[in-house]
Amino acid sequence: MRCLRMLVRILVLLYLAGAPALAQTLCQPNASNGYRVRISIKTALGNQAYEWNENEMFLFRATMAFAMRRYYKTETYNVDNIIVCNQTRRVSFWFVVISPENPTMLIPKADVEKAVSMSRHRINNAFLLTDRTLEFLGIYPTLAEPVNPDTPPWLIVFGVVIGAVFAGIIALLVSSLLQKRRKEKGMMEDGQDEEDRQMKGVENGINLDGIYNRGFTDDDRFTKL
Amino acid sequence: MRLQLPNPGLEDRILSHEELDKLETEEAGSGDRPKWDNKTQYMLTCVGFCVGLGNVWRFPYLCQSHGGGAFMIPFLILLVLEGVPLLHLEFAIGQRLRKGSLGVWSTIHPYLAGVGIASMFVSLMISLYYNTIMAWVMWYLFNSFQETLPWSQCPLNYNLTGLVSECEQSSPVDYFWYRETLNSTPDIGENGGLQWWMVLCLVSAWAVLYICIIRGIETTGKAVYVTSTLPYVVLSIFLIRGLTLKGSLSGVVFLFTPNLTELTNPTTWLDAGAQVFYSFSIAFGGLISFSSYNSVHNNCEQDAVIISAVNGFTSVYAATVIYTIIGFRATERFDNCLGGNILVLLNTFDLPEGNVTESNYDQVLQSLNGTHPEVIQGLNLKTCDLNTFLSEGVEGTGLAFIVFTEAITKMPASPVWSVLFFIMLFCLGLSSMFGNIEGVLVPLQDLGVFPKSWPKESTTGITCVLCCIVGLIFVQGSGNYWLSLFDSYGGSIPLLIIAFCEMVGVVYLYGIDRFNDDIEFMIGHKPNLFWQITWRFVSPAIMLVIFVFYFITKVTETLLYKTWNPESENFPTLEEKPYPAWIYVIIFILAGIPSLAVPGTALFRLCCDLI
Numbered sequence: 001m002r003c004l005r006m007l008v009r010i011l012v013l014l015y016l017a018g019a020p021a022l023a024q025t026l027c028q029p030n031a032s033n034g035y036r037v038r039i040s041i042k043t044a045l046g047n048q049a050y051e052w053n054e055n056e057m058f059l060f061r062a063t064m065a066f067a068m069r070r071y072y073k074t075e076t077y078n079v080d081n082i083i084v085c086n087q088t089r090r091v092s093f094w095f096v097v098i099s100p101e102n103p104t105m106l107i108p109k110a111d112v113e114k115a116v117s118m119s120r121h122r123i124n125n126a127f128l129l130t131d132r133t134l135e136f137l138g139i140y141p142t143l144a145e146p147v148n149p150d151t152p153p154w155l156i157v158f159g160v161v162i163g164a165v166f167a168g169i170i171a172l173l174v175s176s177l178l179q180k181r182r183k184e185k186g187m188m189e190d191g192q193d194e195e196d197r198q199m200k201g202v203e204n205g206i207n208l209d210g211i212y213n214r215g216f217t218d219d220d221r222f223t224k225l
Numbered sequence: 226m227r228l229q230l231p232n233p234g235l236e237d238r239i240l241s242h243e244e245l246d247k248l249e250t251e252e253a254g255s256g257d258r259p260k261w262d263n264k265t266q267y268m269l270t271c272v273g274f275c276v277g278l279g280n281v282w283r284f285p286y287l288c289q290s291h292g293g294g295a296f297m298i299p300f301l302i303l304l305v306l307e308g309v310p311l312l313h314l315e316f317a318i319g320q321r322l323r324k325g326s327l328g329v330w331s332t333i334h335p336y337l338a339g340v341g342i343a344s345m346f347v348s349l350m351i352s353l354y355y356n357t358i359m360a361w362v363m364w365y366l367f368n369s370f371q372e373t374l375p376w377s378q379c380p381l382n383y384n385l386t387g388l389v390s391e392c393e394q395s396s397p398v399d400y401f402w403y404r405e406t407l408n409s410t411p412d413i414g415e416n417g418g419l420q421w422w423m424v425l426c427l428v429s430a431w432a433v434l435y436i437c438i439i440r441g442i443e444t445t446g447k448a449v450y451v452t453s454t455l456p457y458v459v460l461s462i463f464l465i466r467g468l469t470l471k472g473s474l475s476g477v478v479f480l481f482t483p484n485l486t487e488l489t490n491p492t493t494w495l496d497a498g499a500q501v502f503y504s505f506s507i508a509f510g511g512l513i514s515f516s517s518y519n520s521v522h523n524n525c526e527q528d529a530v531i532i533s534a535v536n537g538f539t540s541v542y543a544a545t546v547i548y549t550i551i552g553f554r555a556t557e558r559f560d561n562c563l564g565g566n567i568l569v570l571l572n573t574f575d576l577p578e579g580n581v582t583e584s585n586y587d588q589v590l591q592s593l594n595g596t597h598p599e600v601i602q603g604l605n606l607k608t609c610d611l612n613t614f615l616s617e618g619v620e621g622t623g624l625a626f627i628v629f630t631e632a633i634t635k636m637p638a639s640p641v642w643s644v645l646f647f648i649m650l651f652c653l654g655l656s657s658m659f660g661n662i663e664g665v666l667v668p669l670q671d672l673g674v675f676p677k678s679w680p681k682e683s684t685t686g687i688t689c690v691l692c693c694i695v696g697l698i699f700v701q702g703s704g705n706y707w708l709s710l711f712d713s714y715g716g717s718i719p720l721l722i723i724a725f726c727e728m729v730g731v732v733y734l735y736g737i738d739r740f741n742d743d744i745e746f747m748i749g750h751k752p753n754l755f756w757q758i759t760w761r762f763v764s765p766a767i768m769l770v771i772f773v774f775y776f777i778t779k780v781t782e783t784l785l786y787k788t789w790n791p792e793s794e795n796f797p798t799l800e801e802k803p804y805p806a807w808i809y810v811i812i813f814i815l816a817g818i819p820s821l822a823v824p825g826t827a828l829f830r831l832c833c834d835l836i
Contacts, residue, residue: 038572089576176680
């Protein structure tokens with residue numbers, strides 16, 4: 001009995017010792033199912049750049065596990081399922097994802113890509129980085145949908161400008177037309193006055209505007225001497 | 226005994242000094258000749274006419290490519306010897322004879338009427354294409370009222386997988402200019418049809434022009450308060466903004482660093498002379514018209530000197546402003562180039578960030594080249610040189626619509642700067658258009674093309690509508706190529722011929738003695754020795770030299786034009802193609818007909834007199 005327990009303990013110890021080694025062999029640079037990640041913290045954050053250390057690496061693995069959970073809609077993925085290797089000072093490293101059910105099986109590249117694409121925004125935000133500064137080499141960022149307004153903005157501005165200009169042109173044309181008509185009417189009225197005055201003095205052909213004829217004065221009454 | 230060609234009947238054709246004085250007192254407030262409301266309107270209109278797009282996009286390029294600060298020397302010398310005398314001559318003769326350009330030349334001698342007709346043709350050609358540039362400016366202005374400027378990023382392709390390939394290969398600003406604005410065809414022969422958005426902008430440009438000239442100088446005089454002063458305000462705002470940007474001072478230093486060896490190059494003097502000449506808008510007939518609306522005793526000598534000084538100052542000021550922005554752009558490009566190279570090095574050699582910076586880039590590159598030469602070769606690193614970026618000198622529409630718009634996208638609050646810049650360009654161009662159209666309308670009236678009973682509004686309206694319809698050539702797909710054609714041939718050689726004939730006509734046909742007496746009558750003192758020498762010998766000689774060299778250059782050069790061809794090998798570099806054969810006919814019409822109008826009309830009148 002004691003021998004059996006010892007054997008089991010030795011086997012467990014061997015397994016525990018061997019598992020990381022096994023995992024390490026799964027993760028290799030240029031692995032068929034692995035992706036290379038490149039992080040440029042100083043470019044993104046400048047003075048507020050943080051140091052890349054083991055804790056940040058832990059956060060990365062946790063975020064990747066989150067992405068896998070979200071994609072497969074299960075709760076089986078854990079930090080241990082994300083294996084990282086070949087870290088450089090640039091800060092770049094390779095990672096692979098192993099299946100929670102079978103530790104020797106790697107999740108295929110395409111699925112990892114889809115999981116990352118789905119949660120890319122969340123992964124970026126966890127590190128205060130962008131698509132350009134947190135690069136998954138081989139996974140291209142999805143392009144943002146362009147905002148297409150119904151009427152192009154330039155047509156609106158054009159409409160305003162051309163409306164104002166045509167209104168101004170019409171106003172100026174109308175005002176000059178009114179001015180001309182007023183001037184014409186003014187000249188016509190002057191002419192009318194002249195005619196009226198001439199009309200008043202003619203009746204039966206005799207011009208009543210004649211000179212006073214002294215031959216018809218009334219001072220006969222005063223000279224009957 | 227001064228040289229004076231026989232000119233019988235001159236006394237009968239012109240008003241004597243006594244008649245002019247009588248006209249002056251009678252005409253106060255009445256009469257059918259328009260008058261300026263005040264001196265300010267006249268000065269602003271002339272300044273607006275002279276200061277145009279050329280001051281902003283031709284002078285800085287010439288300055289930078291011909292030895293920087295050293296270019297000022299030929300420019301200022303020729304300004305004084307060529308620009309000021311010609312300007313004074315046009316002002317004085319217009320004020321004295323009180324007619325538009327056609328009237329003035331027919332009065333001096335009936336055989337000289339061809340000069341007036343040639344002026345009219347040239348003004349017409351230039352009005353046609355100049356307003357198309359205004360349409361382009363309006364298009365960019367309308368598009369500036371958006372948060373992200375449309376030329377700051379490439380649009381996505383049809384299935385949203387990537388950027389449009391034409392844009393990716395060139396740049397967003399190039400793509401917006403050649404594809405979304407012009408929709409340029411690869412060849413002048415393919416006309417590509419009318420581009421509806423440009424037609425709308427052309428109509429709006431002509432409509433704005435019409436409303437400003439609807440009643441002649443009555444409305445123009447009010448419009449110039451805005452169009453002539455706003456550019457200076459905007460230039461000052463840009464100067465302040467530009468000086469606070471990184472790299473602006475390197476641009477200004479590059480512009481003004483003198484290279485005195487350029488002064489020995491005859492092209493420098495030729496270009497300076499041509500720039501002074503075209504910048505003053507002489508020989509268009511517009512200045513003669515504007516000056517004829519003045520009172521007889523206006524001091525035209527002072528006006529000429531003031532306007533020349535303002536024009537010269539504006540050229541230098543605009544060049545400074547433009548080069549602060551170009552310096553900023555060049556520094557930005559240089560930083561991006563260097564940053565790109567640094568990133569490539571960091572990524573290839575897995576060095577931590579911050580190990581390679583701009584200051585130690587050269588050392589690191591050298592040491593890496595020593596240890597891993599093959600790797601470095603394979604990287605194809607670009608050479609980044611600030612001076613190369615600065616001397617990517619661009620002029621003309623390329624400066625305004627490609628280089629400057631790109632620089633604006635890099636500035637914070639880009640839409641504001643874009644709107645300001647294009648309003649400034651629009652005002653500069655509109656005030657020049659006032660003079661161009663004046664040079665077309667007044668000769669048409671003098672020729673009696675429109676019945677005298679028609680109101681002014683209808684004559685200007687009909688002219689604008691007809692010019693708009695003919696201007697539809699320039700809003701086709703190949704419109705840009707037509708515009709360069711008109712610009713190179715319609716607006717260059719004929720003007721030089723007209724200006725030369727003007728000088729000879731006034732000095733030797735009208736008579737320098739009579740002209741001196743007229744000026745003494747108008748402003749109170751005889752023109753001094755400087756004017757005598759320049760009018761009689763120096764300026765005509767300079768005109769002749771420039772004309773001969775220009776003519777020889779134009780005639781001997783192989784006619785090539787640059788096209789935007791996405792299928793060419795060196796895309797995005799513009800592909801140079803030779804013109805098709807039928808273009809030569811067009812060139813002859815553009816340059817030949819105005820030039821031949823001068824002797825042609827003289828011969829025609831001669832024949833009529835003999836018959």
